[in-house]
Amino acid sequence: METTQIRLAQRPVGAPAQDTFATATQTLPDLEDGQVALAIRYLSLDPYMRGRLSSANSYAEPVAIGDVMVGGTVGEVVESRFDGLVPGDTVLSYSGWQSAAIAQGSHVRKLDPSLAPVTTALGVLGMPGFTAYAGLLEIGRPQEGETVVVAAATGPVGSAVGQIARIKGARAVGIAGGPDKVRALTDTFGFDAALDHRAPDFVEQLKAATPDGIDVYFENVGGHVFDAVRRRLNNHARIPVCGLVANYNLTSQPEGPDQLAGFLGQVLTKSLTVRGFIQDEFTRSHGRDFVRDMGGWLADGRVRYLEDVVEGLENAPAAFAGMLRGDNFGKLVVKV
Amino acid sequence: METTQIRLAQRPVGAPAQDTFATATQTLPDLEDGQVALAIRYLSLDPYMRGRLSSANSYAEPVAIGDVMVGGTVGEVVESRFDGLVPGDTVLSYSGWQSAAIAQGSHVRKLDPSLAPVTTALGVLGMPGFTAYAGLLEIGRPQEGETVVVAAATGPVGSAVGQIARIKGARAVGIAGGPDKVRALTDTFGFDAALDHRAPDFVEQLKAATPDGIDVYFENVGGHVFDAVRRRLNNHARIPVCGLVANYNLTSQPEGPDQLAGFLGQVLTKSLTVRGFIQDEFTRSHGRDFVRDMGGWLADGRVRYLEDVVEGLENAPAAFAGMLRGDNFGKLVVKV
Numbered sequence: 001m002e003t004t005q006i007r008l009a010q011r012p013v014g015a016p017a018q019d020t021f022a023t024a025t026q027t028l029p030d031l032e033d034g035q036v037a038l039a040i041r042y043l044s045l046d047p048y049m050r051g052r053l054s055s056a057n058s059y060a061e062p063v064a065i066g067d068v069m070v071g072g073t074v075g076e077v078v079e080s081r082f083d084g085l086v087p088g089d090t091v092l093s094y095s096g097w098q099s100a101a102i103a104q105g106s107h108v109r110k111l112d113p114s115l116a117p118v119t120t121a122l123g124v125l126g127m128p129g130f131t132a133y134a135g136l137l138e139i140g141r142p143q144e145g146e147t148v149v150v151a152a153a154t155g156p157v158g159s160a161v162g163q164i165a166r167i168k169g170a171r172a173v174g175i176a177g178g179p180d181k182v183r184a185l186t187d188t189f190g191f192d193a194a195l196d197h198r199a200p201d202f203v204e205q206l207k208a209a210t211p212d213g214i215d216v217y218f219e220n221v222g223g224h225v226f227d228a229v230r231r232r233l234n235n236h237a238r239i240p241v242c243g244l245v246a247n248y249n250l251t252s253q254p255e256g257p258d259q260l261a262g263f264l265g266q267v268l269t270k271s272l273t274v275r276g277f278i279q280d281e282f283t284r285s286h287g288r289d290f291v292r293d294m295g296g297w298l299a300d301g302r303v304r305y306l307e308d309v310v311e312g313l314e315n316a317p318a319a320f321a322g323m324l325r326g327d328n329f330g331k332l333v334v335k336v
Numbered sequence: 337m338e339t340t341q342i343r344l345a346q347r348p349v350g351a352p353a354q355d356t357f358a359t360a361t362q363t364l365p366d367l368e369d370g371q372v373a374l375a376i377r378y379l380s381l382d383p384y385m386r387g388r389l390s391s392a393n394s395y396a397e398p399v400a401i402g403d404v405m406v407g408g409t410v411g412e413v414v415e416s417r418f419d420g421l422v423p424g425d426t427v428l429s430y431s432g433w434q435s436a437a438i439a440q441g442s443h444v445r446k447l448d449p450s451l452a453p454v455t456t457a458l459g460v461l462g463m464p465g466f467t468a469y470a471g472l473l474e475i476g477r478p479q480e481g482e483t484v485v486v487a488a489a490t491g492p493v494g495s496a497v498g499q500i501a502r503i504k505g506a507r508a509v510g511i512a513g514g515p516d517k518v519r520a521l522t523d524t525f526g527f528d529a530a531l532d533h534r535a536p537d538f539v540e541q542l543k544a545a546t547p548d549g550i551d552v553y554f555e556n557v558g559g560h561v562f563d564a565v566r567r568r569l570n571n572h573a574r575i576p577v578c579g580l581v582a583n584y585n586l587t588s589q590p591e592g593p594d595q596l597a598g599f600l601g602q603v604l605t606k607s608l609t610v611r612g613f614i615q616d617e618f619t620r621s622h623g624r625d626f627v628r629d630m631g632g633w634l635a636d637g638r639v640r641y642l643e644d645v646v647e648g649l650e651n652a653p654a655a656f657a658g659m660l661r662g663d664n665f666g667k668l669v670v671k672v
Contacts, residue, residue, distance in 0.1 A: 051605070222597060222600060226600070241603050241604050242604070243604065244597070244600055247597045247600070250597065252593070253593035253598055254592070254593060254594040254597055255592045256589075256590070256592015256593055256594050257588070257589035257592055257594065258589060258590040258592050258594050258595050258596070259589060259594050259595075259596040260594070260596045260599050261558060261559075261583045261586065261590055262589055263599075264555075264558060264562070264580055264583070265583060267610055267611075267612040268579065268580055268612040269387070269612070271611075271613050271614060271617065272610075272612050273610070273612075274603055274608075274609070275607075275609045275610070275611075276602075276604040276606065276607045276608050277607050278607060
């Protein structure tokens with residue numbers, strides 16, 4: 001079986017571009033016992049992948065030059081030497097940016113297409129949804145009547161954060177870029193207030209939308225949104241830090257003044273909790289609850305999601321670069 | 337009864353100076369039922385008082401211009417209209433920078449001079465000791481074999497942090513300014529390693545003293561110590577933020593580049609926990625354990641302390657300004 005692969009060609013300086021990646025075709029080897037051959041149907045594109053392009057210290061190994069880009073995938077079993085999977089089964093795997101792959105049968109998860117669209121395994125019922133669930137509930141700990149703010153709020157993490165916050169009785173304020181996304185925040189996701197971070201009076205809008213201050217800021221963007229939000233934080237506010245997409249393409253430290261001392265002063269005088277996390281540290285403690293809760297909320301309509309499906313693996317690099325600029329509208333998935 | 341008071345005369349810009357304060361004498365009113373009259377014997381000087389001089393937003397109200405400076409005190413009851421206290425009793429009160437005061441009997445705590453020197457109620461057995469205990473154990477959570485770093489380590493908070501860390505089986509690295517203090521860290525307090533932050537090769541010394549990285553940094557100074565320490569933090573390191581004495585006198589943000597985005601990136605990629613706190617939020621949950629544990633450790637010699645006693649209330653302003661520069665050697669107390 002042939003696979004078309006998108007590989008890392010060179011590490012980008014700043015934003016990834018077309019020459020960051022290279023396409024190649026390869027013949028997959030024969031199956032060994034315990035393996036399955038997969039035709040990849042959907043590839044997930046997520047902001048964390050920017051970190052994998054860099055050699056800087058991070059929580060995960062970078063992708064090596066010449067290797068296939070990593071990523072979550074939904075595929076169809078086309079051949080199986082693994083008990084319990086047969087051709088035609090749909091599975092979640094981590095096969096990366098390619099059209100076909102071999103996987104260990106024990107490392108994939110069989111999906112039931114009758115329960116929910118299979119792409120939700122890459123979004124609201126998958127890693128992004130779990131990131132929102134675990135980070136908000138374990139670190140953010142929103143209490144009834146508190147105010148929760150999240151940016152990139154039409155995305156798979158942000159939209160789940162807002163909706164879970166409301167389920168827990170908190171007031172949810174969403175931030176996004178552009179009028180269509182802002183409208184979706186209230187109309188599709190039921191946020192209590194929605195703001196456009198590109199508005200010239202964004203700082204004033206944020207103030208008006210958070211009359212009682214901010215108790216939880218679920219941080220996934222950084223940049224000027226963080227600068228505005230941090231001035232509205234209440235005493236004992238919690239900041240789960242799950243992403244900083246506005247900073248990922250930075251090639252140098254921003255110009256001064258140096259705001260770090262001021263921020264630490266705020267951490268001290270307001271007794272703030274700032275906590276970085278990667279969702280997988282919570283798999284053991286919260287994974288089972290997530291499947292139960294999120295599955296239930298999705299089924300009863302209390303949680304909704306948006307998907308932005310790009311056709312064609314060859315368009316993954318441009319779609320990925322666009323996502324880092326905020327071009328996507330909902331969970332970005334490539335139909336391979 | 338007359339009291340000599342040191343009052344806030346004007347808010348300092350930068351470091352407090354002699355003209356920040358003014359001395360005045362006043363006659364105390366007659367006692368009402370439930371009150372006691374106190375002759376103040378000892379006044380505690382602590383870094384948090386710098387915050388009370390500023391009108392900037394903080395966790396506590398600033399001292400008003402013309403008001404007596406606040407502070408913890410040990411005094412002797414000279415007259416009592418409160419059941420349970422009689423002249424001659426020694427009590428802990430919050431009477432501020434003055435030589436005599438009236439207090440509600442129900443708001444003071446009677447001390448037993450036979451158990452420990454009464455000044456320890458202002459230090460190792462008082463607020464600073466509890467700050468170390470609660471912040472380290474509740475936020476820092478040192479595990480056996482982990483590395484705990486603390487600066488201002490001959491001070492009442494830092495010295496307790498190091499000693500409690502060792503009691504919990506962690507490796508304690510202390511940072512102080514000058515050779516005498518550095519010697520006291522190992523000789524008096526038993527730190528595993530001791531560093532002088534004024535040494536030209538401080539960054540290299542820190543690296544050598546923390547071969548396995550840093551798991552807990554108990555932050556009470558900020559500044560260049562924080563800059564060096566943060567580059568040695570391990571994944572999942574915890575930073576209780578209890579003070580930032582190096583920053584308290586800053587009159588403007590430091591020059592750039594702006595390191596805030598870089599620090600947040602570190603919080604994210606290393607899953608750091610940064611948590612500001614004021615000790616009194618833990619009084620209910622940890623106060624009783626503290627009295628039992630710290631009293632026991634002091635009695636059996638596992639915890640030691642140093643005091644720096646300044647004679648004369650009139651010398652409090654200069655001693656306070658010196659403390660913010662790190663001039664004191666141990667817990668700073670004024671003998672009134």
